[in-house]
Amino acid sequence: MSKPRVADRSRQVLSPALWIAAATWIVLGLSAGTASAAPHKIDICKNGKTLNVDVHAVPALLEQGARLGSCDGGGSCACSQEFDPVTCTNGKTYANECLATCDGQSGCDRLAVCSNIWNPVSCTAPDGSTHVYANRCQAENAGATGCNVLCACPQDYAPVQCGNGKIYVNACVAQCDGQTGCTPL
Numbered sequence: 001m002s003k004p005r006v007a008d009r010s011r012q013v014l015s016p017a018l019w020i021a022a023a024t025w026i027v028l029g030l031s032a033g034t035a036s037a038a039p040h041k042i043d044i045c046k047n048g049k050t051l052n053v054d055v056h057a058v059p060a061l062l063e064q065g066a067r068l069g070s071c072d073g074g075g076s077c078a079c080s081q082e083f084d085p086v087t088c089t090n091g092k093t094y095a096n097e098c099l100a101t102c103d104g105q106s107g108c109d110r111l112a113v114c115s116n117i118w119n120p121v122s123c124t125a126p127d128g129s130t131h132v133y134a135n136r137c138q139a140e141n142a143g144a145t146g147c148n149v150l151c152a153c154p155q156d157y158a159p160v161q162c163g164n165g166k167i168y169v170n171a172c173v174a175q176c177d178g179q180t181g182c183t184p185l
Contacts, residue, residue: 040093045071059115065185077102081157084137151176
C-alpha cells in the first residue's frame with residue numbers, strides 16, 4: 001500500500017475546510033440581510049395582556065386563542081378578527097385593513113401573511129376553476145377573485161378546535177363544515 005502524497009492529503013483536508021468556509025459565508029450573508037429587514041409588529045391580546053409581536057407569530061397565537069388588537073379594545077370600530085396584515089404610510093402594521101382605516105390610514109399594502117384558521121371561501125382561481133380556500137386572505141394571496149363566504153355565519157371571532165384537528169373561526173363555521181363536539185380555545 002502506498003502512502004498518500006502531501007498534495008493528496010492537503011486536498012482531503014482543504015476540501016471540507018472550503019465547504020465550511022463557503023457555508024459560513026452564505027449563512028452570515030443571509031443573516032445580515034434578514035437582520036436589516038424592519039420587523040412588522042402587531043398588537044394582540046392574549047390571556048388579558050396586550051402583546052406587540054412579530055407579524056409571523058400572529059397566526060400561531062390566534063390558533064392558541066389570542067385575538068387581534070389590544071386588550072383594552074381601543075377604538076370604536078367594529079372590525080373582524082380576520083388576520084390579513086397591512087403596512088401603512090405611517091410605518092405601522094395593522095392586523096387588517098379595517099383596523100388601519102379605523103386608525104385613519106389609507107393606501108396600505110398587504111403583507112400576504114395569513115392564518116390557517118378555517119373560515120372557508122369559494123373563489124375563482126387564476127386558472128378559471130372554482131376553488132375553496134381556508135380563508136379570504138389565503139385566497140387573495142393565491143390570486144383568486146370573486147370570493148364568497150361558504151357559511152352564513154357571523155364573523156365573530158370565538159375560535160374552536162374540533163376533532164379533525166382544524167381550528168375554526170367560530171362554532172357556526174365548524175358546524176357548517178360538519179363538525180360537532182368542538183372545544184373553545
